[in-house]
Amino acid sequence: MIKIALMGHGVVGSGVAEILEEKKQSLAQKAGDALYCAKILDLREFPDTPYADRFTKDFNDIAEDESIQIVVEAMGGLHPAYEFVKACLEKGKNVVTSNKELVAEKGAELLAVAKAKNVNFFFEASVGGGIPIIRPMHLCLAANRIDEIYGILNGTTNFILTKMIQEQMTFDAALSLAQQLGYAEKNPAADIDGIDACRKICILASLAFGRHVYPQEVYTEGISNITLEDVAYARNGGYVVKLIGQAKRLPDGKSQVMVSPALVPVENQLSRVDDVFNSVLIKGDETGEVMFYGKGAGKLPTASAVVADVVHIAKSPSTSQSLIWEDSAADTVADASAYRNAFYYRLQGPISKEQIEALWGTVTVLSRQGQPTGEVAFLTGVMPESQAESAEKKLAGKAELLGKIRLLG
């Protein structure tokens, strides 16, 4: 019997407890041994669960119990999850987490502790919920140099953008609907400001490039400035607006890592990833492009990814899976002002195409139904971010900047 402790009995944690209980038999068969959830850490009480007797409010009941081999962290947040996870690893326990903030902020350190103790620190559920991404990238694409990753990493913002695109709902109305349906929190900042997507692209970039990418190094822009006007221009140009997390290996060895809304061409598979679905595209030098798609969140999908990590550890408990990346060097992520992108702009004012092209070079002008006089929208060619910004500064007196979105590319 392999004893497991669970820290946090919230949405994901209770799902883990349920799956471990309900699928006892098939999991034992797959793991080669029975998996038993021996302790559950939560400050609340859950007298109606079948494992009501196994709850504890004291972390030391888990940390000091040498019979516990695997600890599942599903508390969320950075503290005390970080301290608890680190203590468990230092005690020689394997740890599985679904906590993206923890991995994005402390991954390199915790992986190093795990390696030193010859235990595993797994986090498949931290990106894409139930969609297999971390392990396929790490194990199945092992013969590849990963050159680029980009994807739709946040279901809440994708739901909102889908409603804006398909039903011409305003951002505010779509956000309200997402909140009513339980897809968005009352305080939706972590989703709509791109913070959640940023944590996920940090984890994927760290794994792909072998060096920790921290959230504070990543240019992050949310979707709250996207308007129905932008959506309409994009549609007429053959694009949809999506919140994209991307990590790209640059020729100089640094990387471009960012989260921002982007115009995705309708021919691109990502343009058809709608509602709360997530999708990640990975470009490897041998395999080319592979894509993973599914629901990126939800209690049971996420919990099932956690349980799969537990099963994997149970099968090979002392195997160091060489899932590791180094701590960040100062120059891992390139300066965002040097990133090269093409841009969509929407302006208001008496500016001619000639004046626009004097600032941004050749552009493609877009149109929309009901376009008011004096509004102009266009797509630029690829240029450094700094060049686009200096063009914007020269607008003063000629036109007002109403919208700016990058093109996926």
Next chain:
Amino acid sequence: MIKIALMGHGVVGSGVAEILEEKKQSLAQKAGDALYCAKILDLREFPDTPYADRFTKDFNDIAEDESIQIVVEAMGGLHPAYEFVKACLEKGKNVVTSNKELVAEKGAELLAVAKAKNVNFFFEASVGGGIPIIRPMHLCLAANRIDEIYGILNGTTNFILTKMIQEQMTFDAALSLAQQLGYAEKNPAADIDGIDACRKICILASLAFGRHVYPQEVYTEGISNITLEDVAYARNGGYVVKLIGQAKRLPDGKSQVMVSPALVPVENQLSRVDDVFNSVLIKGDETGEVMFYGKGAGKLPTASAVVADVVHIAKSPSTSQSLIWEDSAADTVADASAYRNAFYYRLQGPISKEQIEALWGTVTVLSRQGQPTGEVAFLTGVMPESQAESAEKKLAGKAELLGKIRLLG
């Protein structure tokens, strides 16, 4: 140093040798030890390769060499691949193969030998080329009961159908083009008759349901009867025609496994998988639907999947990964006549909608541009295959059967 032998220096085999050579350093880092291709079995000679001195024409040079821990089988075909692989496993060597025919015909037996010898028999490259599918299914979805798998498993037929759908090319013209481009063999039967897709769905079904599904148990229909008329009716009904492999868990514990052309609704992600791309959708009871997408063939994508299997084994050589299924019971796969499907029909003759509905129940009539008098196409509701067939038999004297395609569902 971990010594590897390679059997077969064809397209995939030479790709494996190249990747092992070119990526020596990064692979050693990932595997925790240097990977060295010590012997290559091929009846031909390759004097211009950097490893010309390591070729052998004698299998025993590999089988009897105790220093070789991992054997890669990339010969293709059933014989002598089967005998060689079995002998290697019995000698306690790990085996990695890209050979779908071998796994589809002999998987249960070879997995049992591997288990008995505590070595691994891995075959990630046998389905979907470089797309990670087998390992994600086996490891990442371990907490799921897999209820259904369906997908586009053959790139050649998908290329042909894409040309028919997007460019109104006839089947014959599209096949010729595929042959010119090297996507189809001179003798294209294994692809266009669905045999290749059948082997792949057998492997996925065996893994999902835990019992070997043999190709001869699987109803298999190719694409050579699909016409541009069918494609046109399908388009007007909101469908595209794709060659679909599917495996479904039935309520009675048996399974429905088949390969056939199918009308895929345009809202379904699979409808947008074009050209030589492959895609597999897997429905798990916890995770819901996840999709994997990429190029399903090609030298380097397939070879990179083989090398990833090698790296995985190098990291945990003595770990039995519990990747196993039992040999088939007689009643694993349900009788195809009992499968329930909805159908598209195209008929020619003086038959009224009332007469059609008397035979098939309520139908939805389709139309196309340039539809000749006396041609009628329609979609039926879901019914057992046997019921659809008995309706067909009653057509005699009323109409001629020109086309019949199942609906995905």
